[in-house]
Amino acid sequence: MVQLITTPEIGIAERMAIQAMRSGWADYHNSYRVLADCHGILTIGLHRKKDDSMDGILQAGLIAMLNIYDRYNELKKVGATGDELSALEMMVDVSEDFWKRQTAKFFRESIAMLGVVRGRQIEAGKKKLGIA
Numbered sequence: 452m453v454q455l456i457t458t459p460e461i462g463i464a465e466r467m468a469i470q471a472m473r474s475g476w477a478d479y480h481n482s483y484r485v486l487a488d489c490h491g492i493l494t495i496g497l498h499r500k501k502d503d504s505m506d507g508i509l510q511a512g513l514i515a516m517l518n519i520y521d522r523y524n525e526l527k528k529v530g531a532t533g534d535e536l537s538a539l540e541m542m543v544d545v546s547e548d549f550w551k552r553q554t555a556k557f558f559r560e561s562i563a564m565l566g567v568v569r570g571r572q573i574e575a576g577k578k579k580l581g582i583a
Contacts, residue, residue, distance in 0.1 A: 462547035465489045469531075469539050472519075477529040486539055487516055488565065493546045495568070496553065496561045505545055512542030 468485040471477035490512050497505055515535035523529050531539065550558055 461550050462543055465543040465546070469536060469543065472529060472531045472539075473536055475530065479523060479529055483516075483519060483523065483529050486512075486543075489543060489546050490516060491565045491568065492558075492561050493542070493549060495564050496549060496557070499557075499561065499564075505549075508541055508545045511538040515539050515542075 464485050468477065468482040471482045477483070490509065493505075494509055497503070497509070515531065515538040518535055519529060519531050
């Protein structure tokens, strides 16, 4: 509850992103990336706590995210199947429950770590494309 009290919006943006996918008005930046960050922050938080009990949920969420990404690259639309939505909802439920039991400091540190990871991913992608 510590983190929920200090950041009550945990889970709201993610649930809105899922609803946007379900309703057909999702976009890459406001829906897909919100859920990708949810997955990334949860992965980092669980890793830092040395908790591998949610690996199955993380894997299901990752598979859903990769399927949505591939579909986006092909069709330029963000959307999800029923199974993908179910996997994302489970991931968001686990994320919300996990972060409710953590301190605000731990949450902020995990967000900062995700920023470092994303920066490295961007640099690696630029090098791969020969832009760096």
